[in-house]
Amino acid sequence: xxxxxxxxxxxxxxxxxxxxxxxxxxxxxxxxxxxxxxxxxxxxxxxxxxxxxxxxxxxxxxxxxxxxxxxxxxxxxxxxxxxxxxxxxxxxxxxxxxxxxxxxxxxxxxxxxx
Amino acid sequence: xxxxxxxxxxxxxxxxxxxxxxxxxxxxxxxxxxxxxxxxxxxxxxxxxxxxxxxxxxxxxxxxxxxxxxxxxxxxxxxxxxxxxxxxxxxxxxxxxxxxxxxxxxxxxxxx
Numbered sequence: 001x002x003x004x005x006x007x008x009x010x011x012x013x014x015x016x017x018x019x020x021x022x023x024x025x026x027x028x029x030x031x032x033x034x035x036x037x038x039x040x041x042x043x044x045x046x047x048x049x050x051x052x053x054x055x056x057x058x059x060x061x062x063x064x065x066x067x068x069x070x071x072x073x074x075x076x077x078x079x080x081x082x083x084x085x086x087x088x089x090x091x092x093x094x095x096x097x098x099x100x101x102x103x104x105x106x107x108x109x110x111x112x113x114x
Numbered sequence: 115x116x117x118x119x120x121x122x123x124x125x126x127x128x129x130x131x132x133x134x135x136x137x138x139x140x141x142x143x144x145x146x147x148x149x150x151x152x153x154x155x156x157x158x159x160x161x162x163x164x165x166x167x168x169x170x171x172x173x174x175x176x177x178x179x180x181x182x183x184x185x186x187x188x189x190x191x192x193x194x195x196x197x198x199x200x201x202x203x204x205x206x207x208x209x210x211x212x213x214x215x216x217x218x219x220x221x222x223x224x225x226x
Contacts, residue, residue: 057211103204103214104159110154
């Protein structure tokens with residue numbers, strides 16, 4: 001089946017610093033990756049759609065200058081949270097889409113900004 | 115925009131009991147997906163439904179795609195402690211961008 005590897009699984013950073021989260025598709029080529037944020041006891045909220053070789057499409061209300069997405073290859077998409085603040089603390093999840101296996105999710109990254 | 119209304123929000127049941135949860139929408143979905151999320155993990159696909167009226171099983175799990183294409187349910191029979199987690203229904207939005215729309219989730223707790 002399709003596997004998406006997401007790293008790191010958790011990260012603690014100081015307020016004002018930047019954090020990069022990586023998602024790799026291990027056995028398929030992901031032309032599109034989706035990035036979600038999930039707050040405790042809530043559903044997944046789509047932040048942006050990442051397209052290989054082009055600019056990401058952000059959902060309404062998501063700051064593209066704060067959440068930088070790069071999808072430079074068919075197997076790697078990254079999300080960088082710039083100048084992180086405590087309110088950015090959340091669970092971030094990526095997802096790749098394949099023709100045969102539908103949507104496959106990474107294992108998530110728990111970001112804590114102190 | 116499109117929304118999926120999932121209920122119940124949470125359930126606390128005894129081991130061995132059966133569980134039922136459902137998802138409804140005011141708009142038509144052509145695919146219904148049911149996911150389970152364990153704490154600190156990403157969602158994992160349980161069952162995918164592609165055809166109105168379809169009834170599909172995966173072990174102790176059974177899901178159905180409603181005839182109207184506006185609803186779906188998921189049943190878990192003879193629950194066990196490892197069934198604990200959050201269950202989400204989801205479906206591709208109508209915008210044809212591949213975006214998934216998620217229900218609010220049903221948190222299941224099982225008492226041994």
